[in-house]
Amino acid sequence: MGEGLVEGIPRRRGSRHAVTTDPPKRAPSPEPMPPELTTTAVPATGWLHRYAHPGRFLRLGATVQPWLSAAGLILTLAGLGWGLFIAPADWQQGDAVRIMYVHVPAAWLASAAYLALAACGFASLVWRHPLADLAAVEIGPVGAGVTALCLASGSLWGRPMWGAWWVWDARLTSVLVLFFLFLGHVVLVRSFDDPARGARSAAILALVGVLDLPIIKFSVQWWNTLHQPDSITLTAAPAMSLSMLWPLLVTALGFSFGFAAIVVARVRAAILEQRVRVAMQRRARMAER
Amino acid sequence: MRRLFAAAIVRELRLALRHAGDSLAAVLFFALAAALFPLALGPGPALLARMATGTVWVLALLAALLPLERLYGADHEDGGLDELLAAGLPAPAIAAAKMLTHWLACGVPVIAASVPVQVMLGAAPTPVGLAALALGTLCLSLIGGVAACVSLGARRGTLLLPLLALPLATAPLIFGAAAADAARLGLDATSDLALLAAFLCAALPVCPLAAGLALREG
Numbered sequence: 001m002g003e004g005l006v007e008g009i010p011r012r013r014g015s016r017h018a019v020t021t022d023p024p025k026r027a028p029s030p031e032p033m034p035p036e037l038t039t040t041a042v043p044a045t046g047w048l049h050r051y052a053h054p055g056r057f058l059r060l061g062a063t064v065q066p067w068l069s070a071a072g073l074i075l076t077l078a079g080l081g082w083g084l085f086i087a088p089a090d091w092q093q094g095d096a097v098r099i100m101y102v103h104v105p106a107a108w109l110a111s112a113a114y115l116a117l118a119a120c121g122f123a124s125l126v127w128r129h130p131l132a133d134l135a136a137v138e139i140g141p142v143g144a145g146v147t148a149l150c151l152a153s154g155s156l157w158g159r160p161m162w163g164a165w166w167v168w169d170a171r172l173t174s175v176l177v178l179f180f181l182f183l184g185h186v187v188l189v190r191s192f193d194d195p196a197r198g199a200r201s202a203a204i205l206a207l208v209g210v211l212d213l214p215i216i217k218f219s220v221q222w223w224n225t226l227h228q229p230d231s232i233t234l235t236a237a238p239a240m241s242l243s244m245l246w247p248l249l250v251t252a253l254g255f256s257f258g259f260a261a262i263v264v265a266r267v268r269a270a271i272l273e274q275r276v277r278v279a280m281q282r283r284a285r286m287a288e289r
Numbered sequence: 290m291r292r293l294f295a296a297a298i299v300r301e302l303r304l305a306l307r308h309a310g311d312s313l314a315a316v317l318f319f320a321l322a323a324a325l326f327p328l329a330l331g332p333g334p335a336l337l338a339r340m341a342t343g344t345v346w347v348l349a350l351l352a353a354l355l356p357l358e359r360l361y362g363a364d365h366e367d368g369g370l371d372e373l374l375a376a377g378l379p380a381p382a383i384a385a386a387k388m389l390t391h392w393l394a395c396g397v398p399v400i401a402a403s404v405p406v407q408v409m410l411g412a413a414p415t416p417v418g419l420a421a422l423a424l425g426t427l428c429l430s431l432i433g434g435v436a437a438c439v440s441l442g443a444r445r446g447t448l449l450l451p452l453l454a455l456p457l458a459t460a461p462l463i464f465g466a467a468a469a470d471a472a473r474l475g476l477d478a479t480s481d482l483a484l485l486a487a488f489l490c491a492a493l494p495v496c497p498l499a500a501g502l503a504l505r506e507g
């Protein structure tokens with residue numbers, strides 16, 4: 001009687017939260033926004049949770065935003081100028097090597113962005129930070145854009161070096177997979193009528209997907225194909241001349257600041273958007289009365 | 290708890306038997322799509338034999354996506370999932386029961402169907418290749434279960450499934466197809482088979498936990 005397994009239990013739809021030993025959840029409120037986003041006073045404990053409060057984040061973001069944008073712009077321009085005009089050309093690859101100053105920072109940033117996505121998912125599932133949900137929604141498209149930039153610049157670099165726009169080498173392939181992982185997250189988080197449910201599903205997906213990042217990292221060693229092995233590692237001296245490494249690091253720093261500036265701006269806009277929505281709903285309700 | 294879990298598996302299997310058309314459709318899709326490859330690539334035996342293993346693996350991956358929608362979605366819609374959770378069975382166990390059923394109802398028939406398909410494509414199936422396919426389809430059932438649970442109740446859920454499951458299934462596809470191809474050529478397939486098994490060992494605890502979390506949170 002397989003289907004009779006649960007026959008003895010009275011039919012109580014939606015009663016499972018009372019039966020299982022779940023931690024207390026946010027009650028699904030009639031308004032699309034959890035109440036935390038509109039209140040101003042929230043007890044904050046610990047440095048991590050302090051800025052999980054949207055109001056506090058808004059104030060911090062307003063202060064930090066110009067600095068992040070300026071640092072990102074200046075460092076990126078300086079690094080690119082240094083790399084494109086001052087740094088020496090490669091003895092083997094000639095001037096074509098200069099696309100590295102876009103390609104490599106984009107590749108680093110793409111992995112870091114997915115890591116950030118997974119960290120947001122963790123914070124969302126464990127502490128139910130509403131801000132982590134918002135950040136995950138906003139990091140996704142930016143991360144996908146950076147990954148696309150990495151793929152495009154890699155393709156442009158591959159044309160003169162390998163004689164083909166695309167080569168099915170391990171690292172290219174794994175960045176392509178990372179791109180699809182980003183796209184899956186972007187679509188999933190937006191495909192639920194209840195945004196909180198979408199955030200939780202996407203958080204789980206990001207945590208599962210982050211297991212793919214080590215595969216990307218070690219794919220070079222595993223599949224050992226056309227792609228040159230890593231020249232920069234944390235444990236060994238770089239196999240790259242310092243005259244090329246410095247502009248690379250400056251550009252990478254500039255890219256990171258620029259990424260942070262875009263994400264902070266998007267999260268601020270999302271918070272404000274939700275406040276406007278809540279205010280308009282409140283006004284509509286007042287008008288009905 | 291163990292009895293509940295066994296009962297859940299029996300229930301899933303009975304449901305799968307009652308809706309045998311779904312599993313059958315997946316196997317039919319597998320065989321039919323395989324028959325399209327010679328039509329598109331031409332009947333040259335050398336090319337077909339070279340592509341046989343890869344074709345079988347990709348099609349097994351795609352066929353595994355087909356029954357996911359009904360296996361997970363039906364219980365979500367009619368409230369059966371809530372009843373199962375209320376019965377005291379942990380959510381990861383429910384997910385594990387569904388994944389096992391998915392493998393038995395879809396993975397095993399696809400493995401069986403892969404034997405005649407490979408023969409028809411001119412590449413005799415090897416025991417190592419079939420073992421790799423068994424491990425690989427098990428990985429696919431686990432990954433597909435996560436994708437299905439995560440997208441439960443989503444708009445366009447059916448369209449989402451491939452986008453979510455296929456990128457995650459890259460590694461087993463690479464290792465499994467490499468192992469099967471090495472076995473076909475008479476080479477040593479141990480390392481690829483070991484990597485595939487390692488992936489399965491990692492997915493075995495992670496996937497039911499993640500899927501169960503998604504079931505409970507949904």
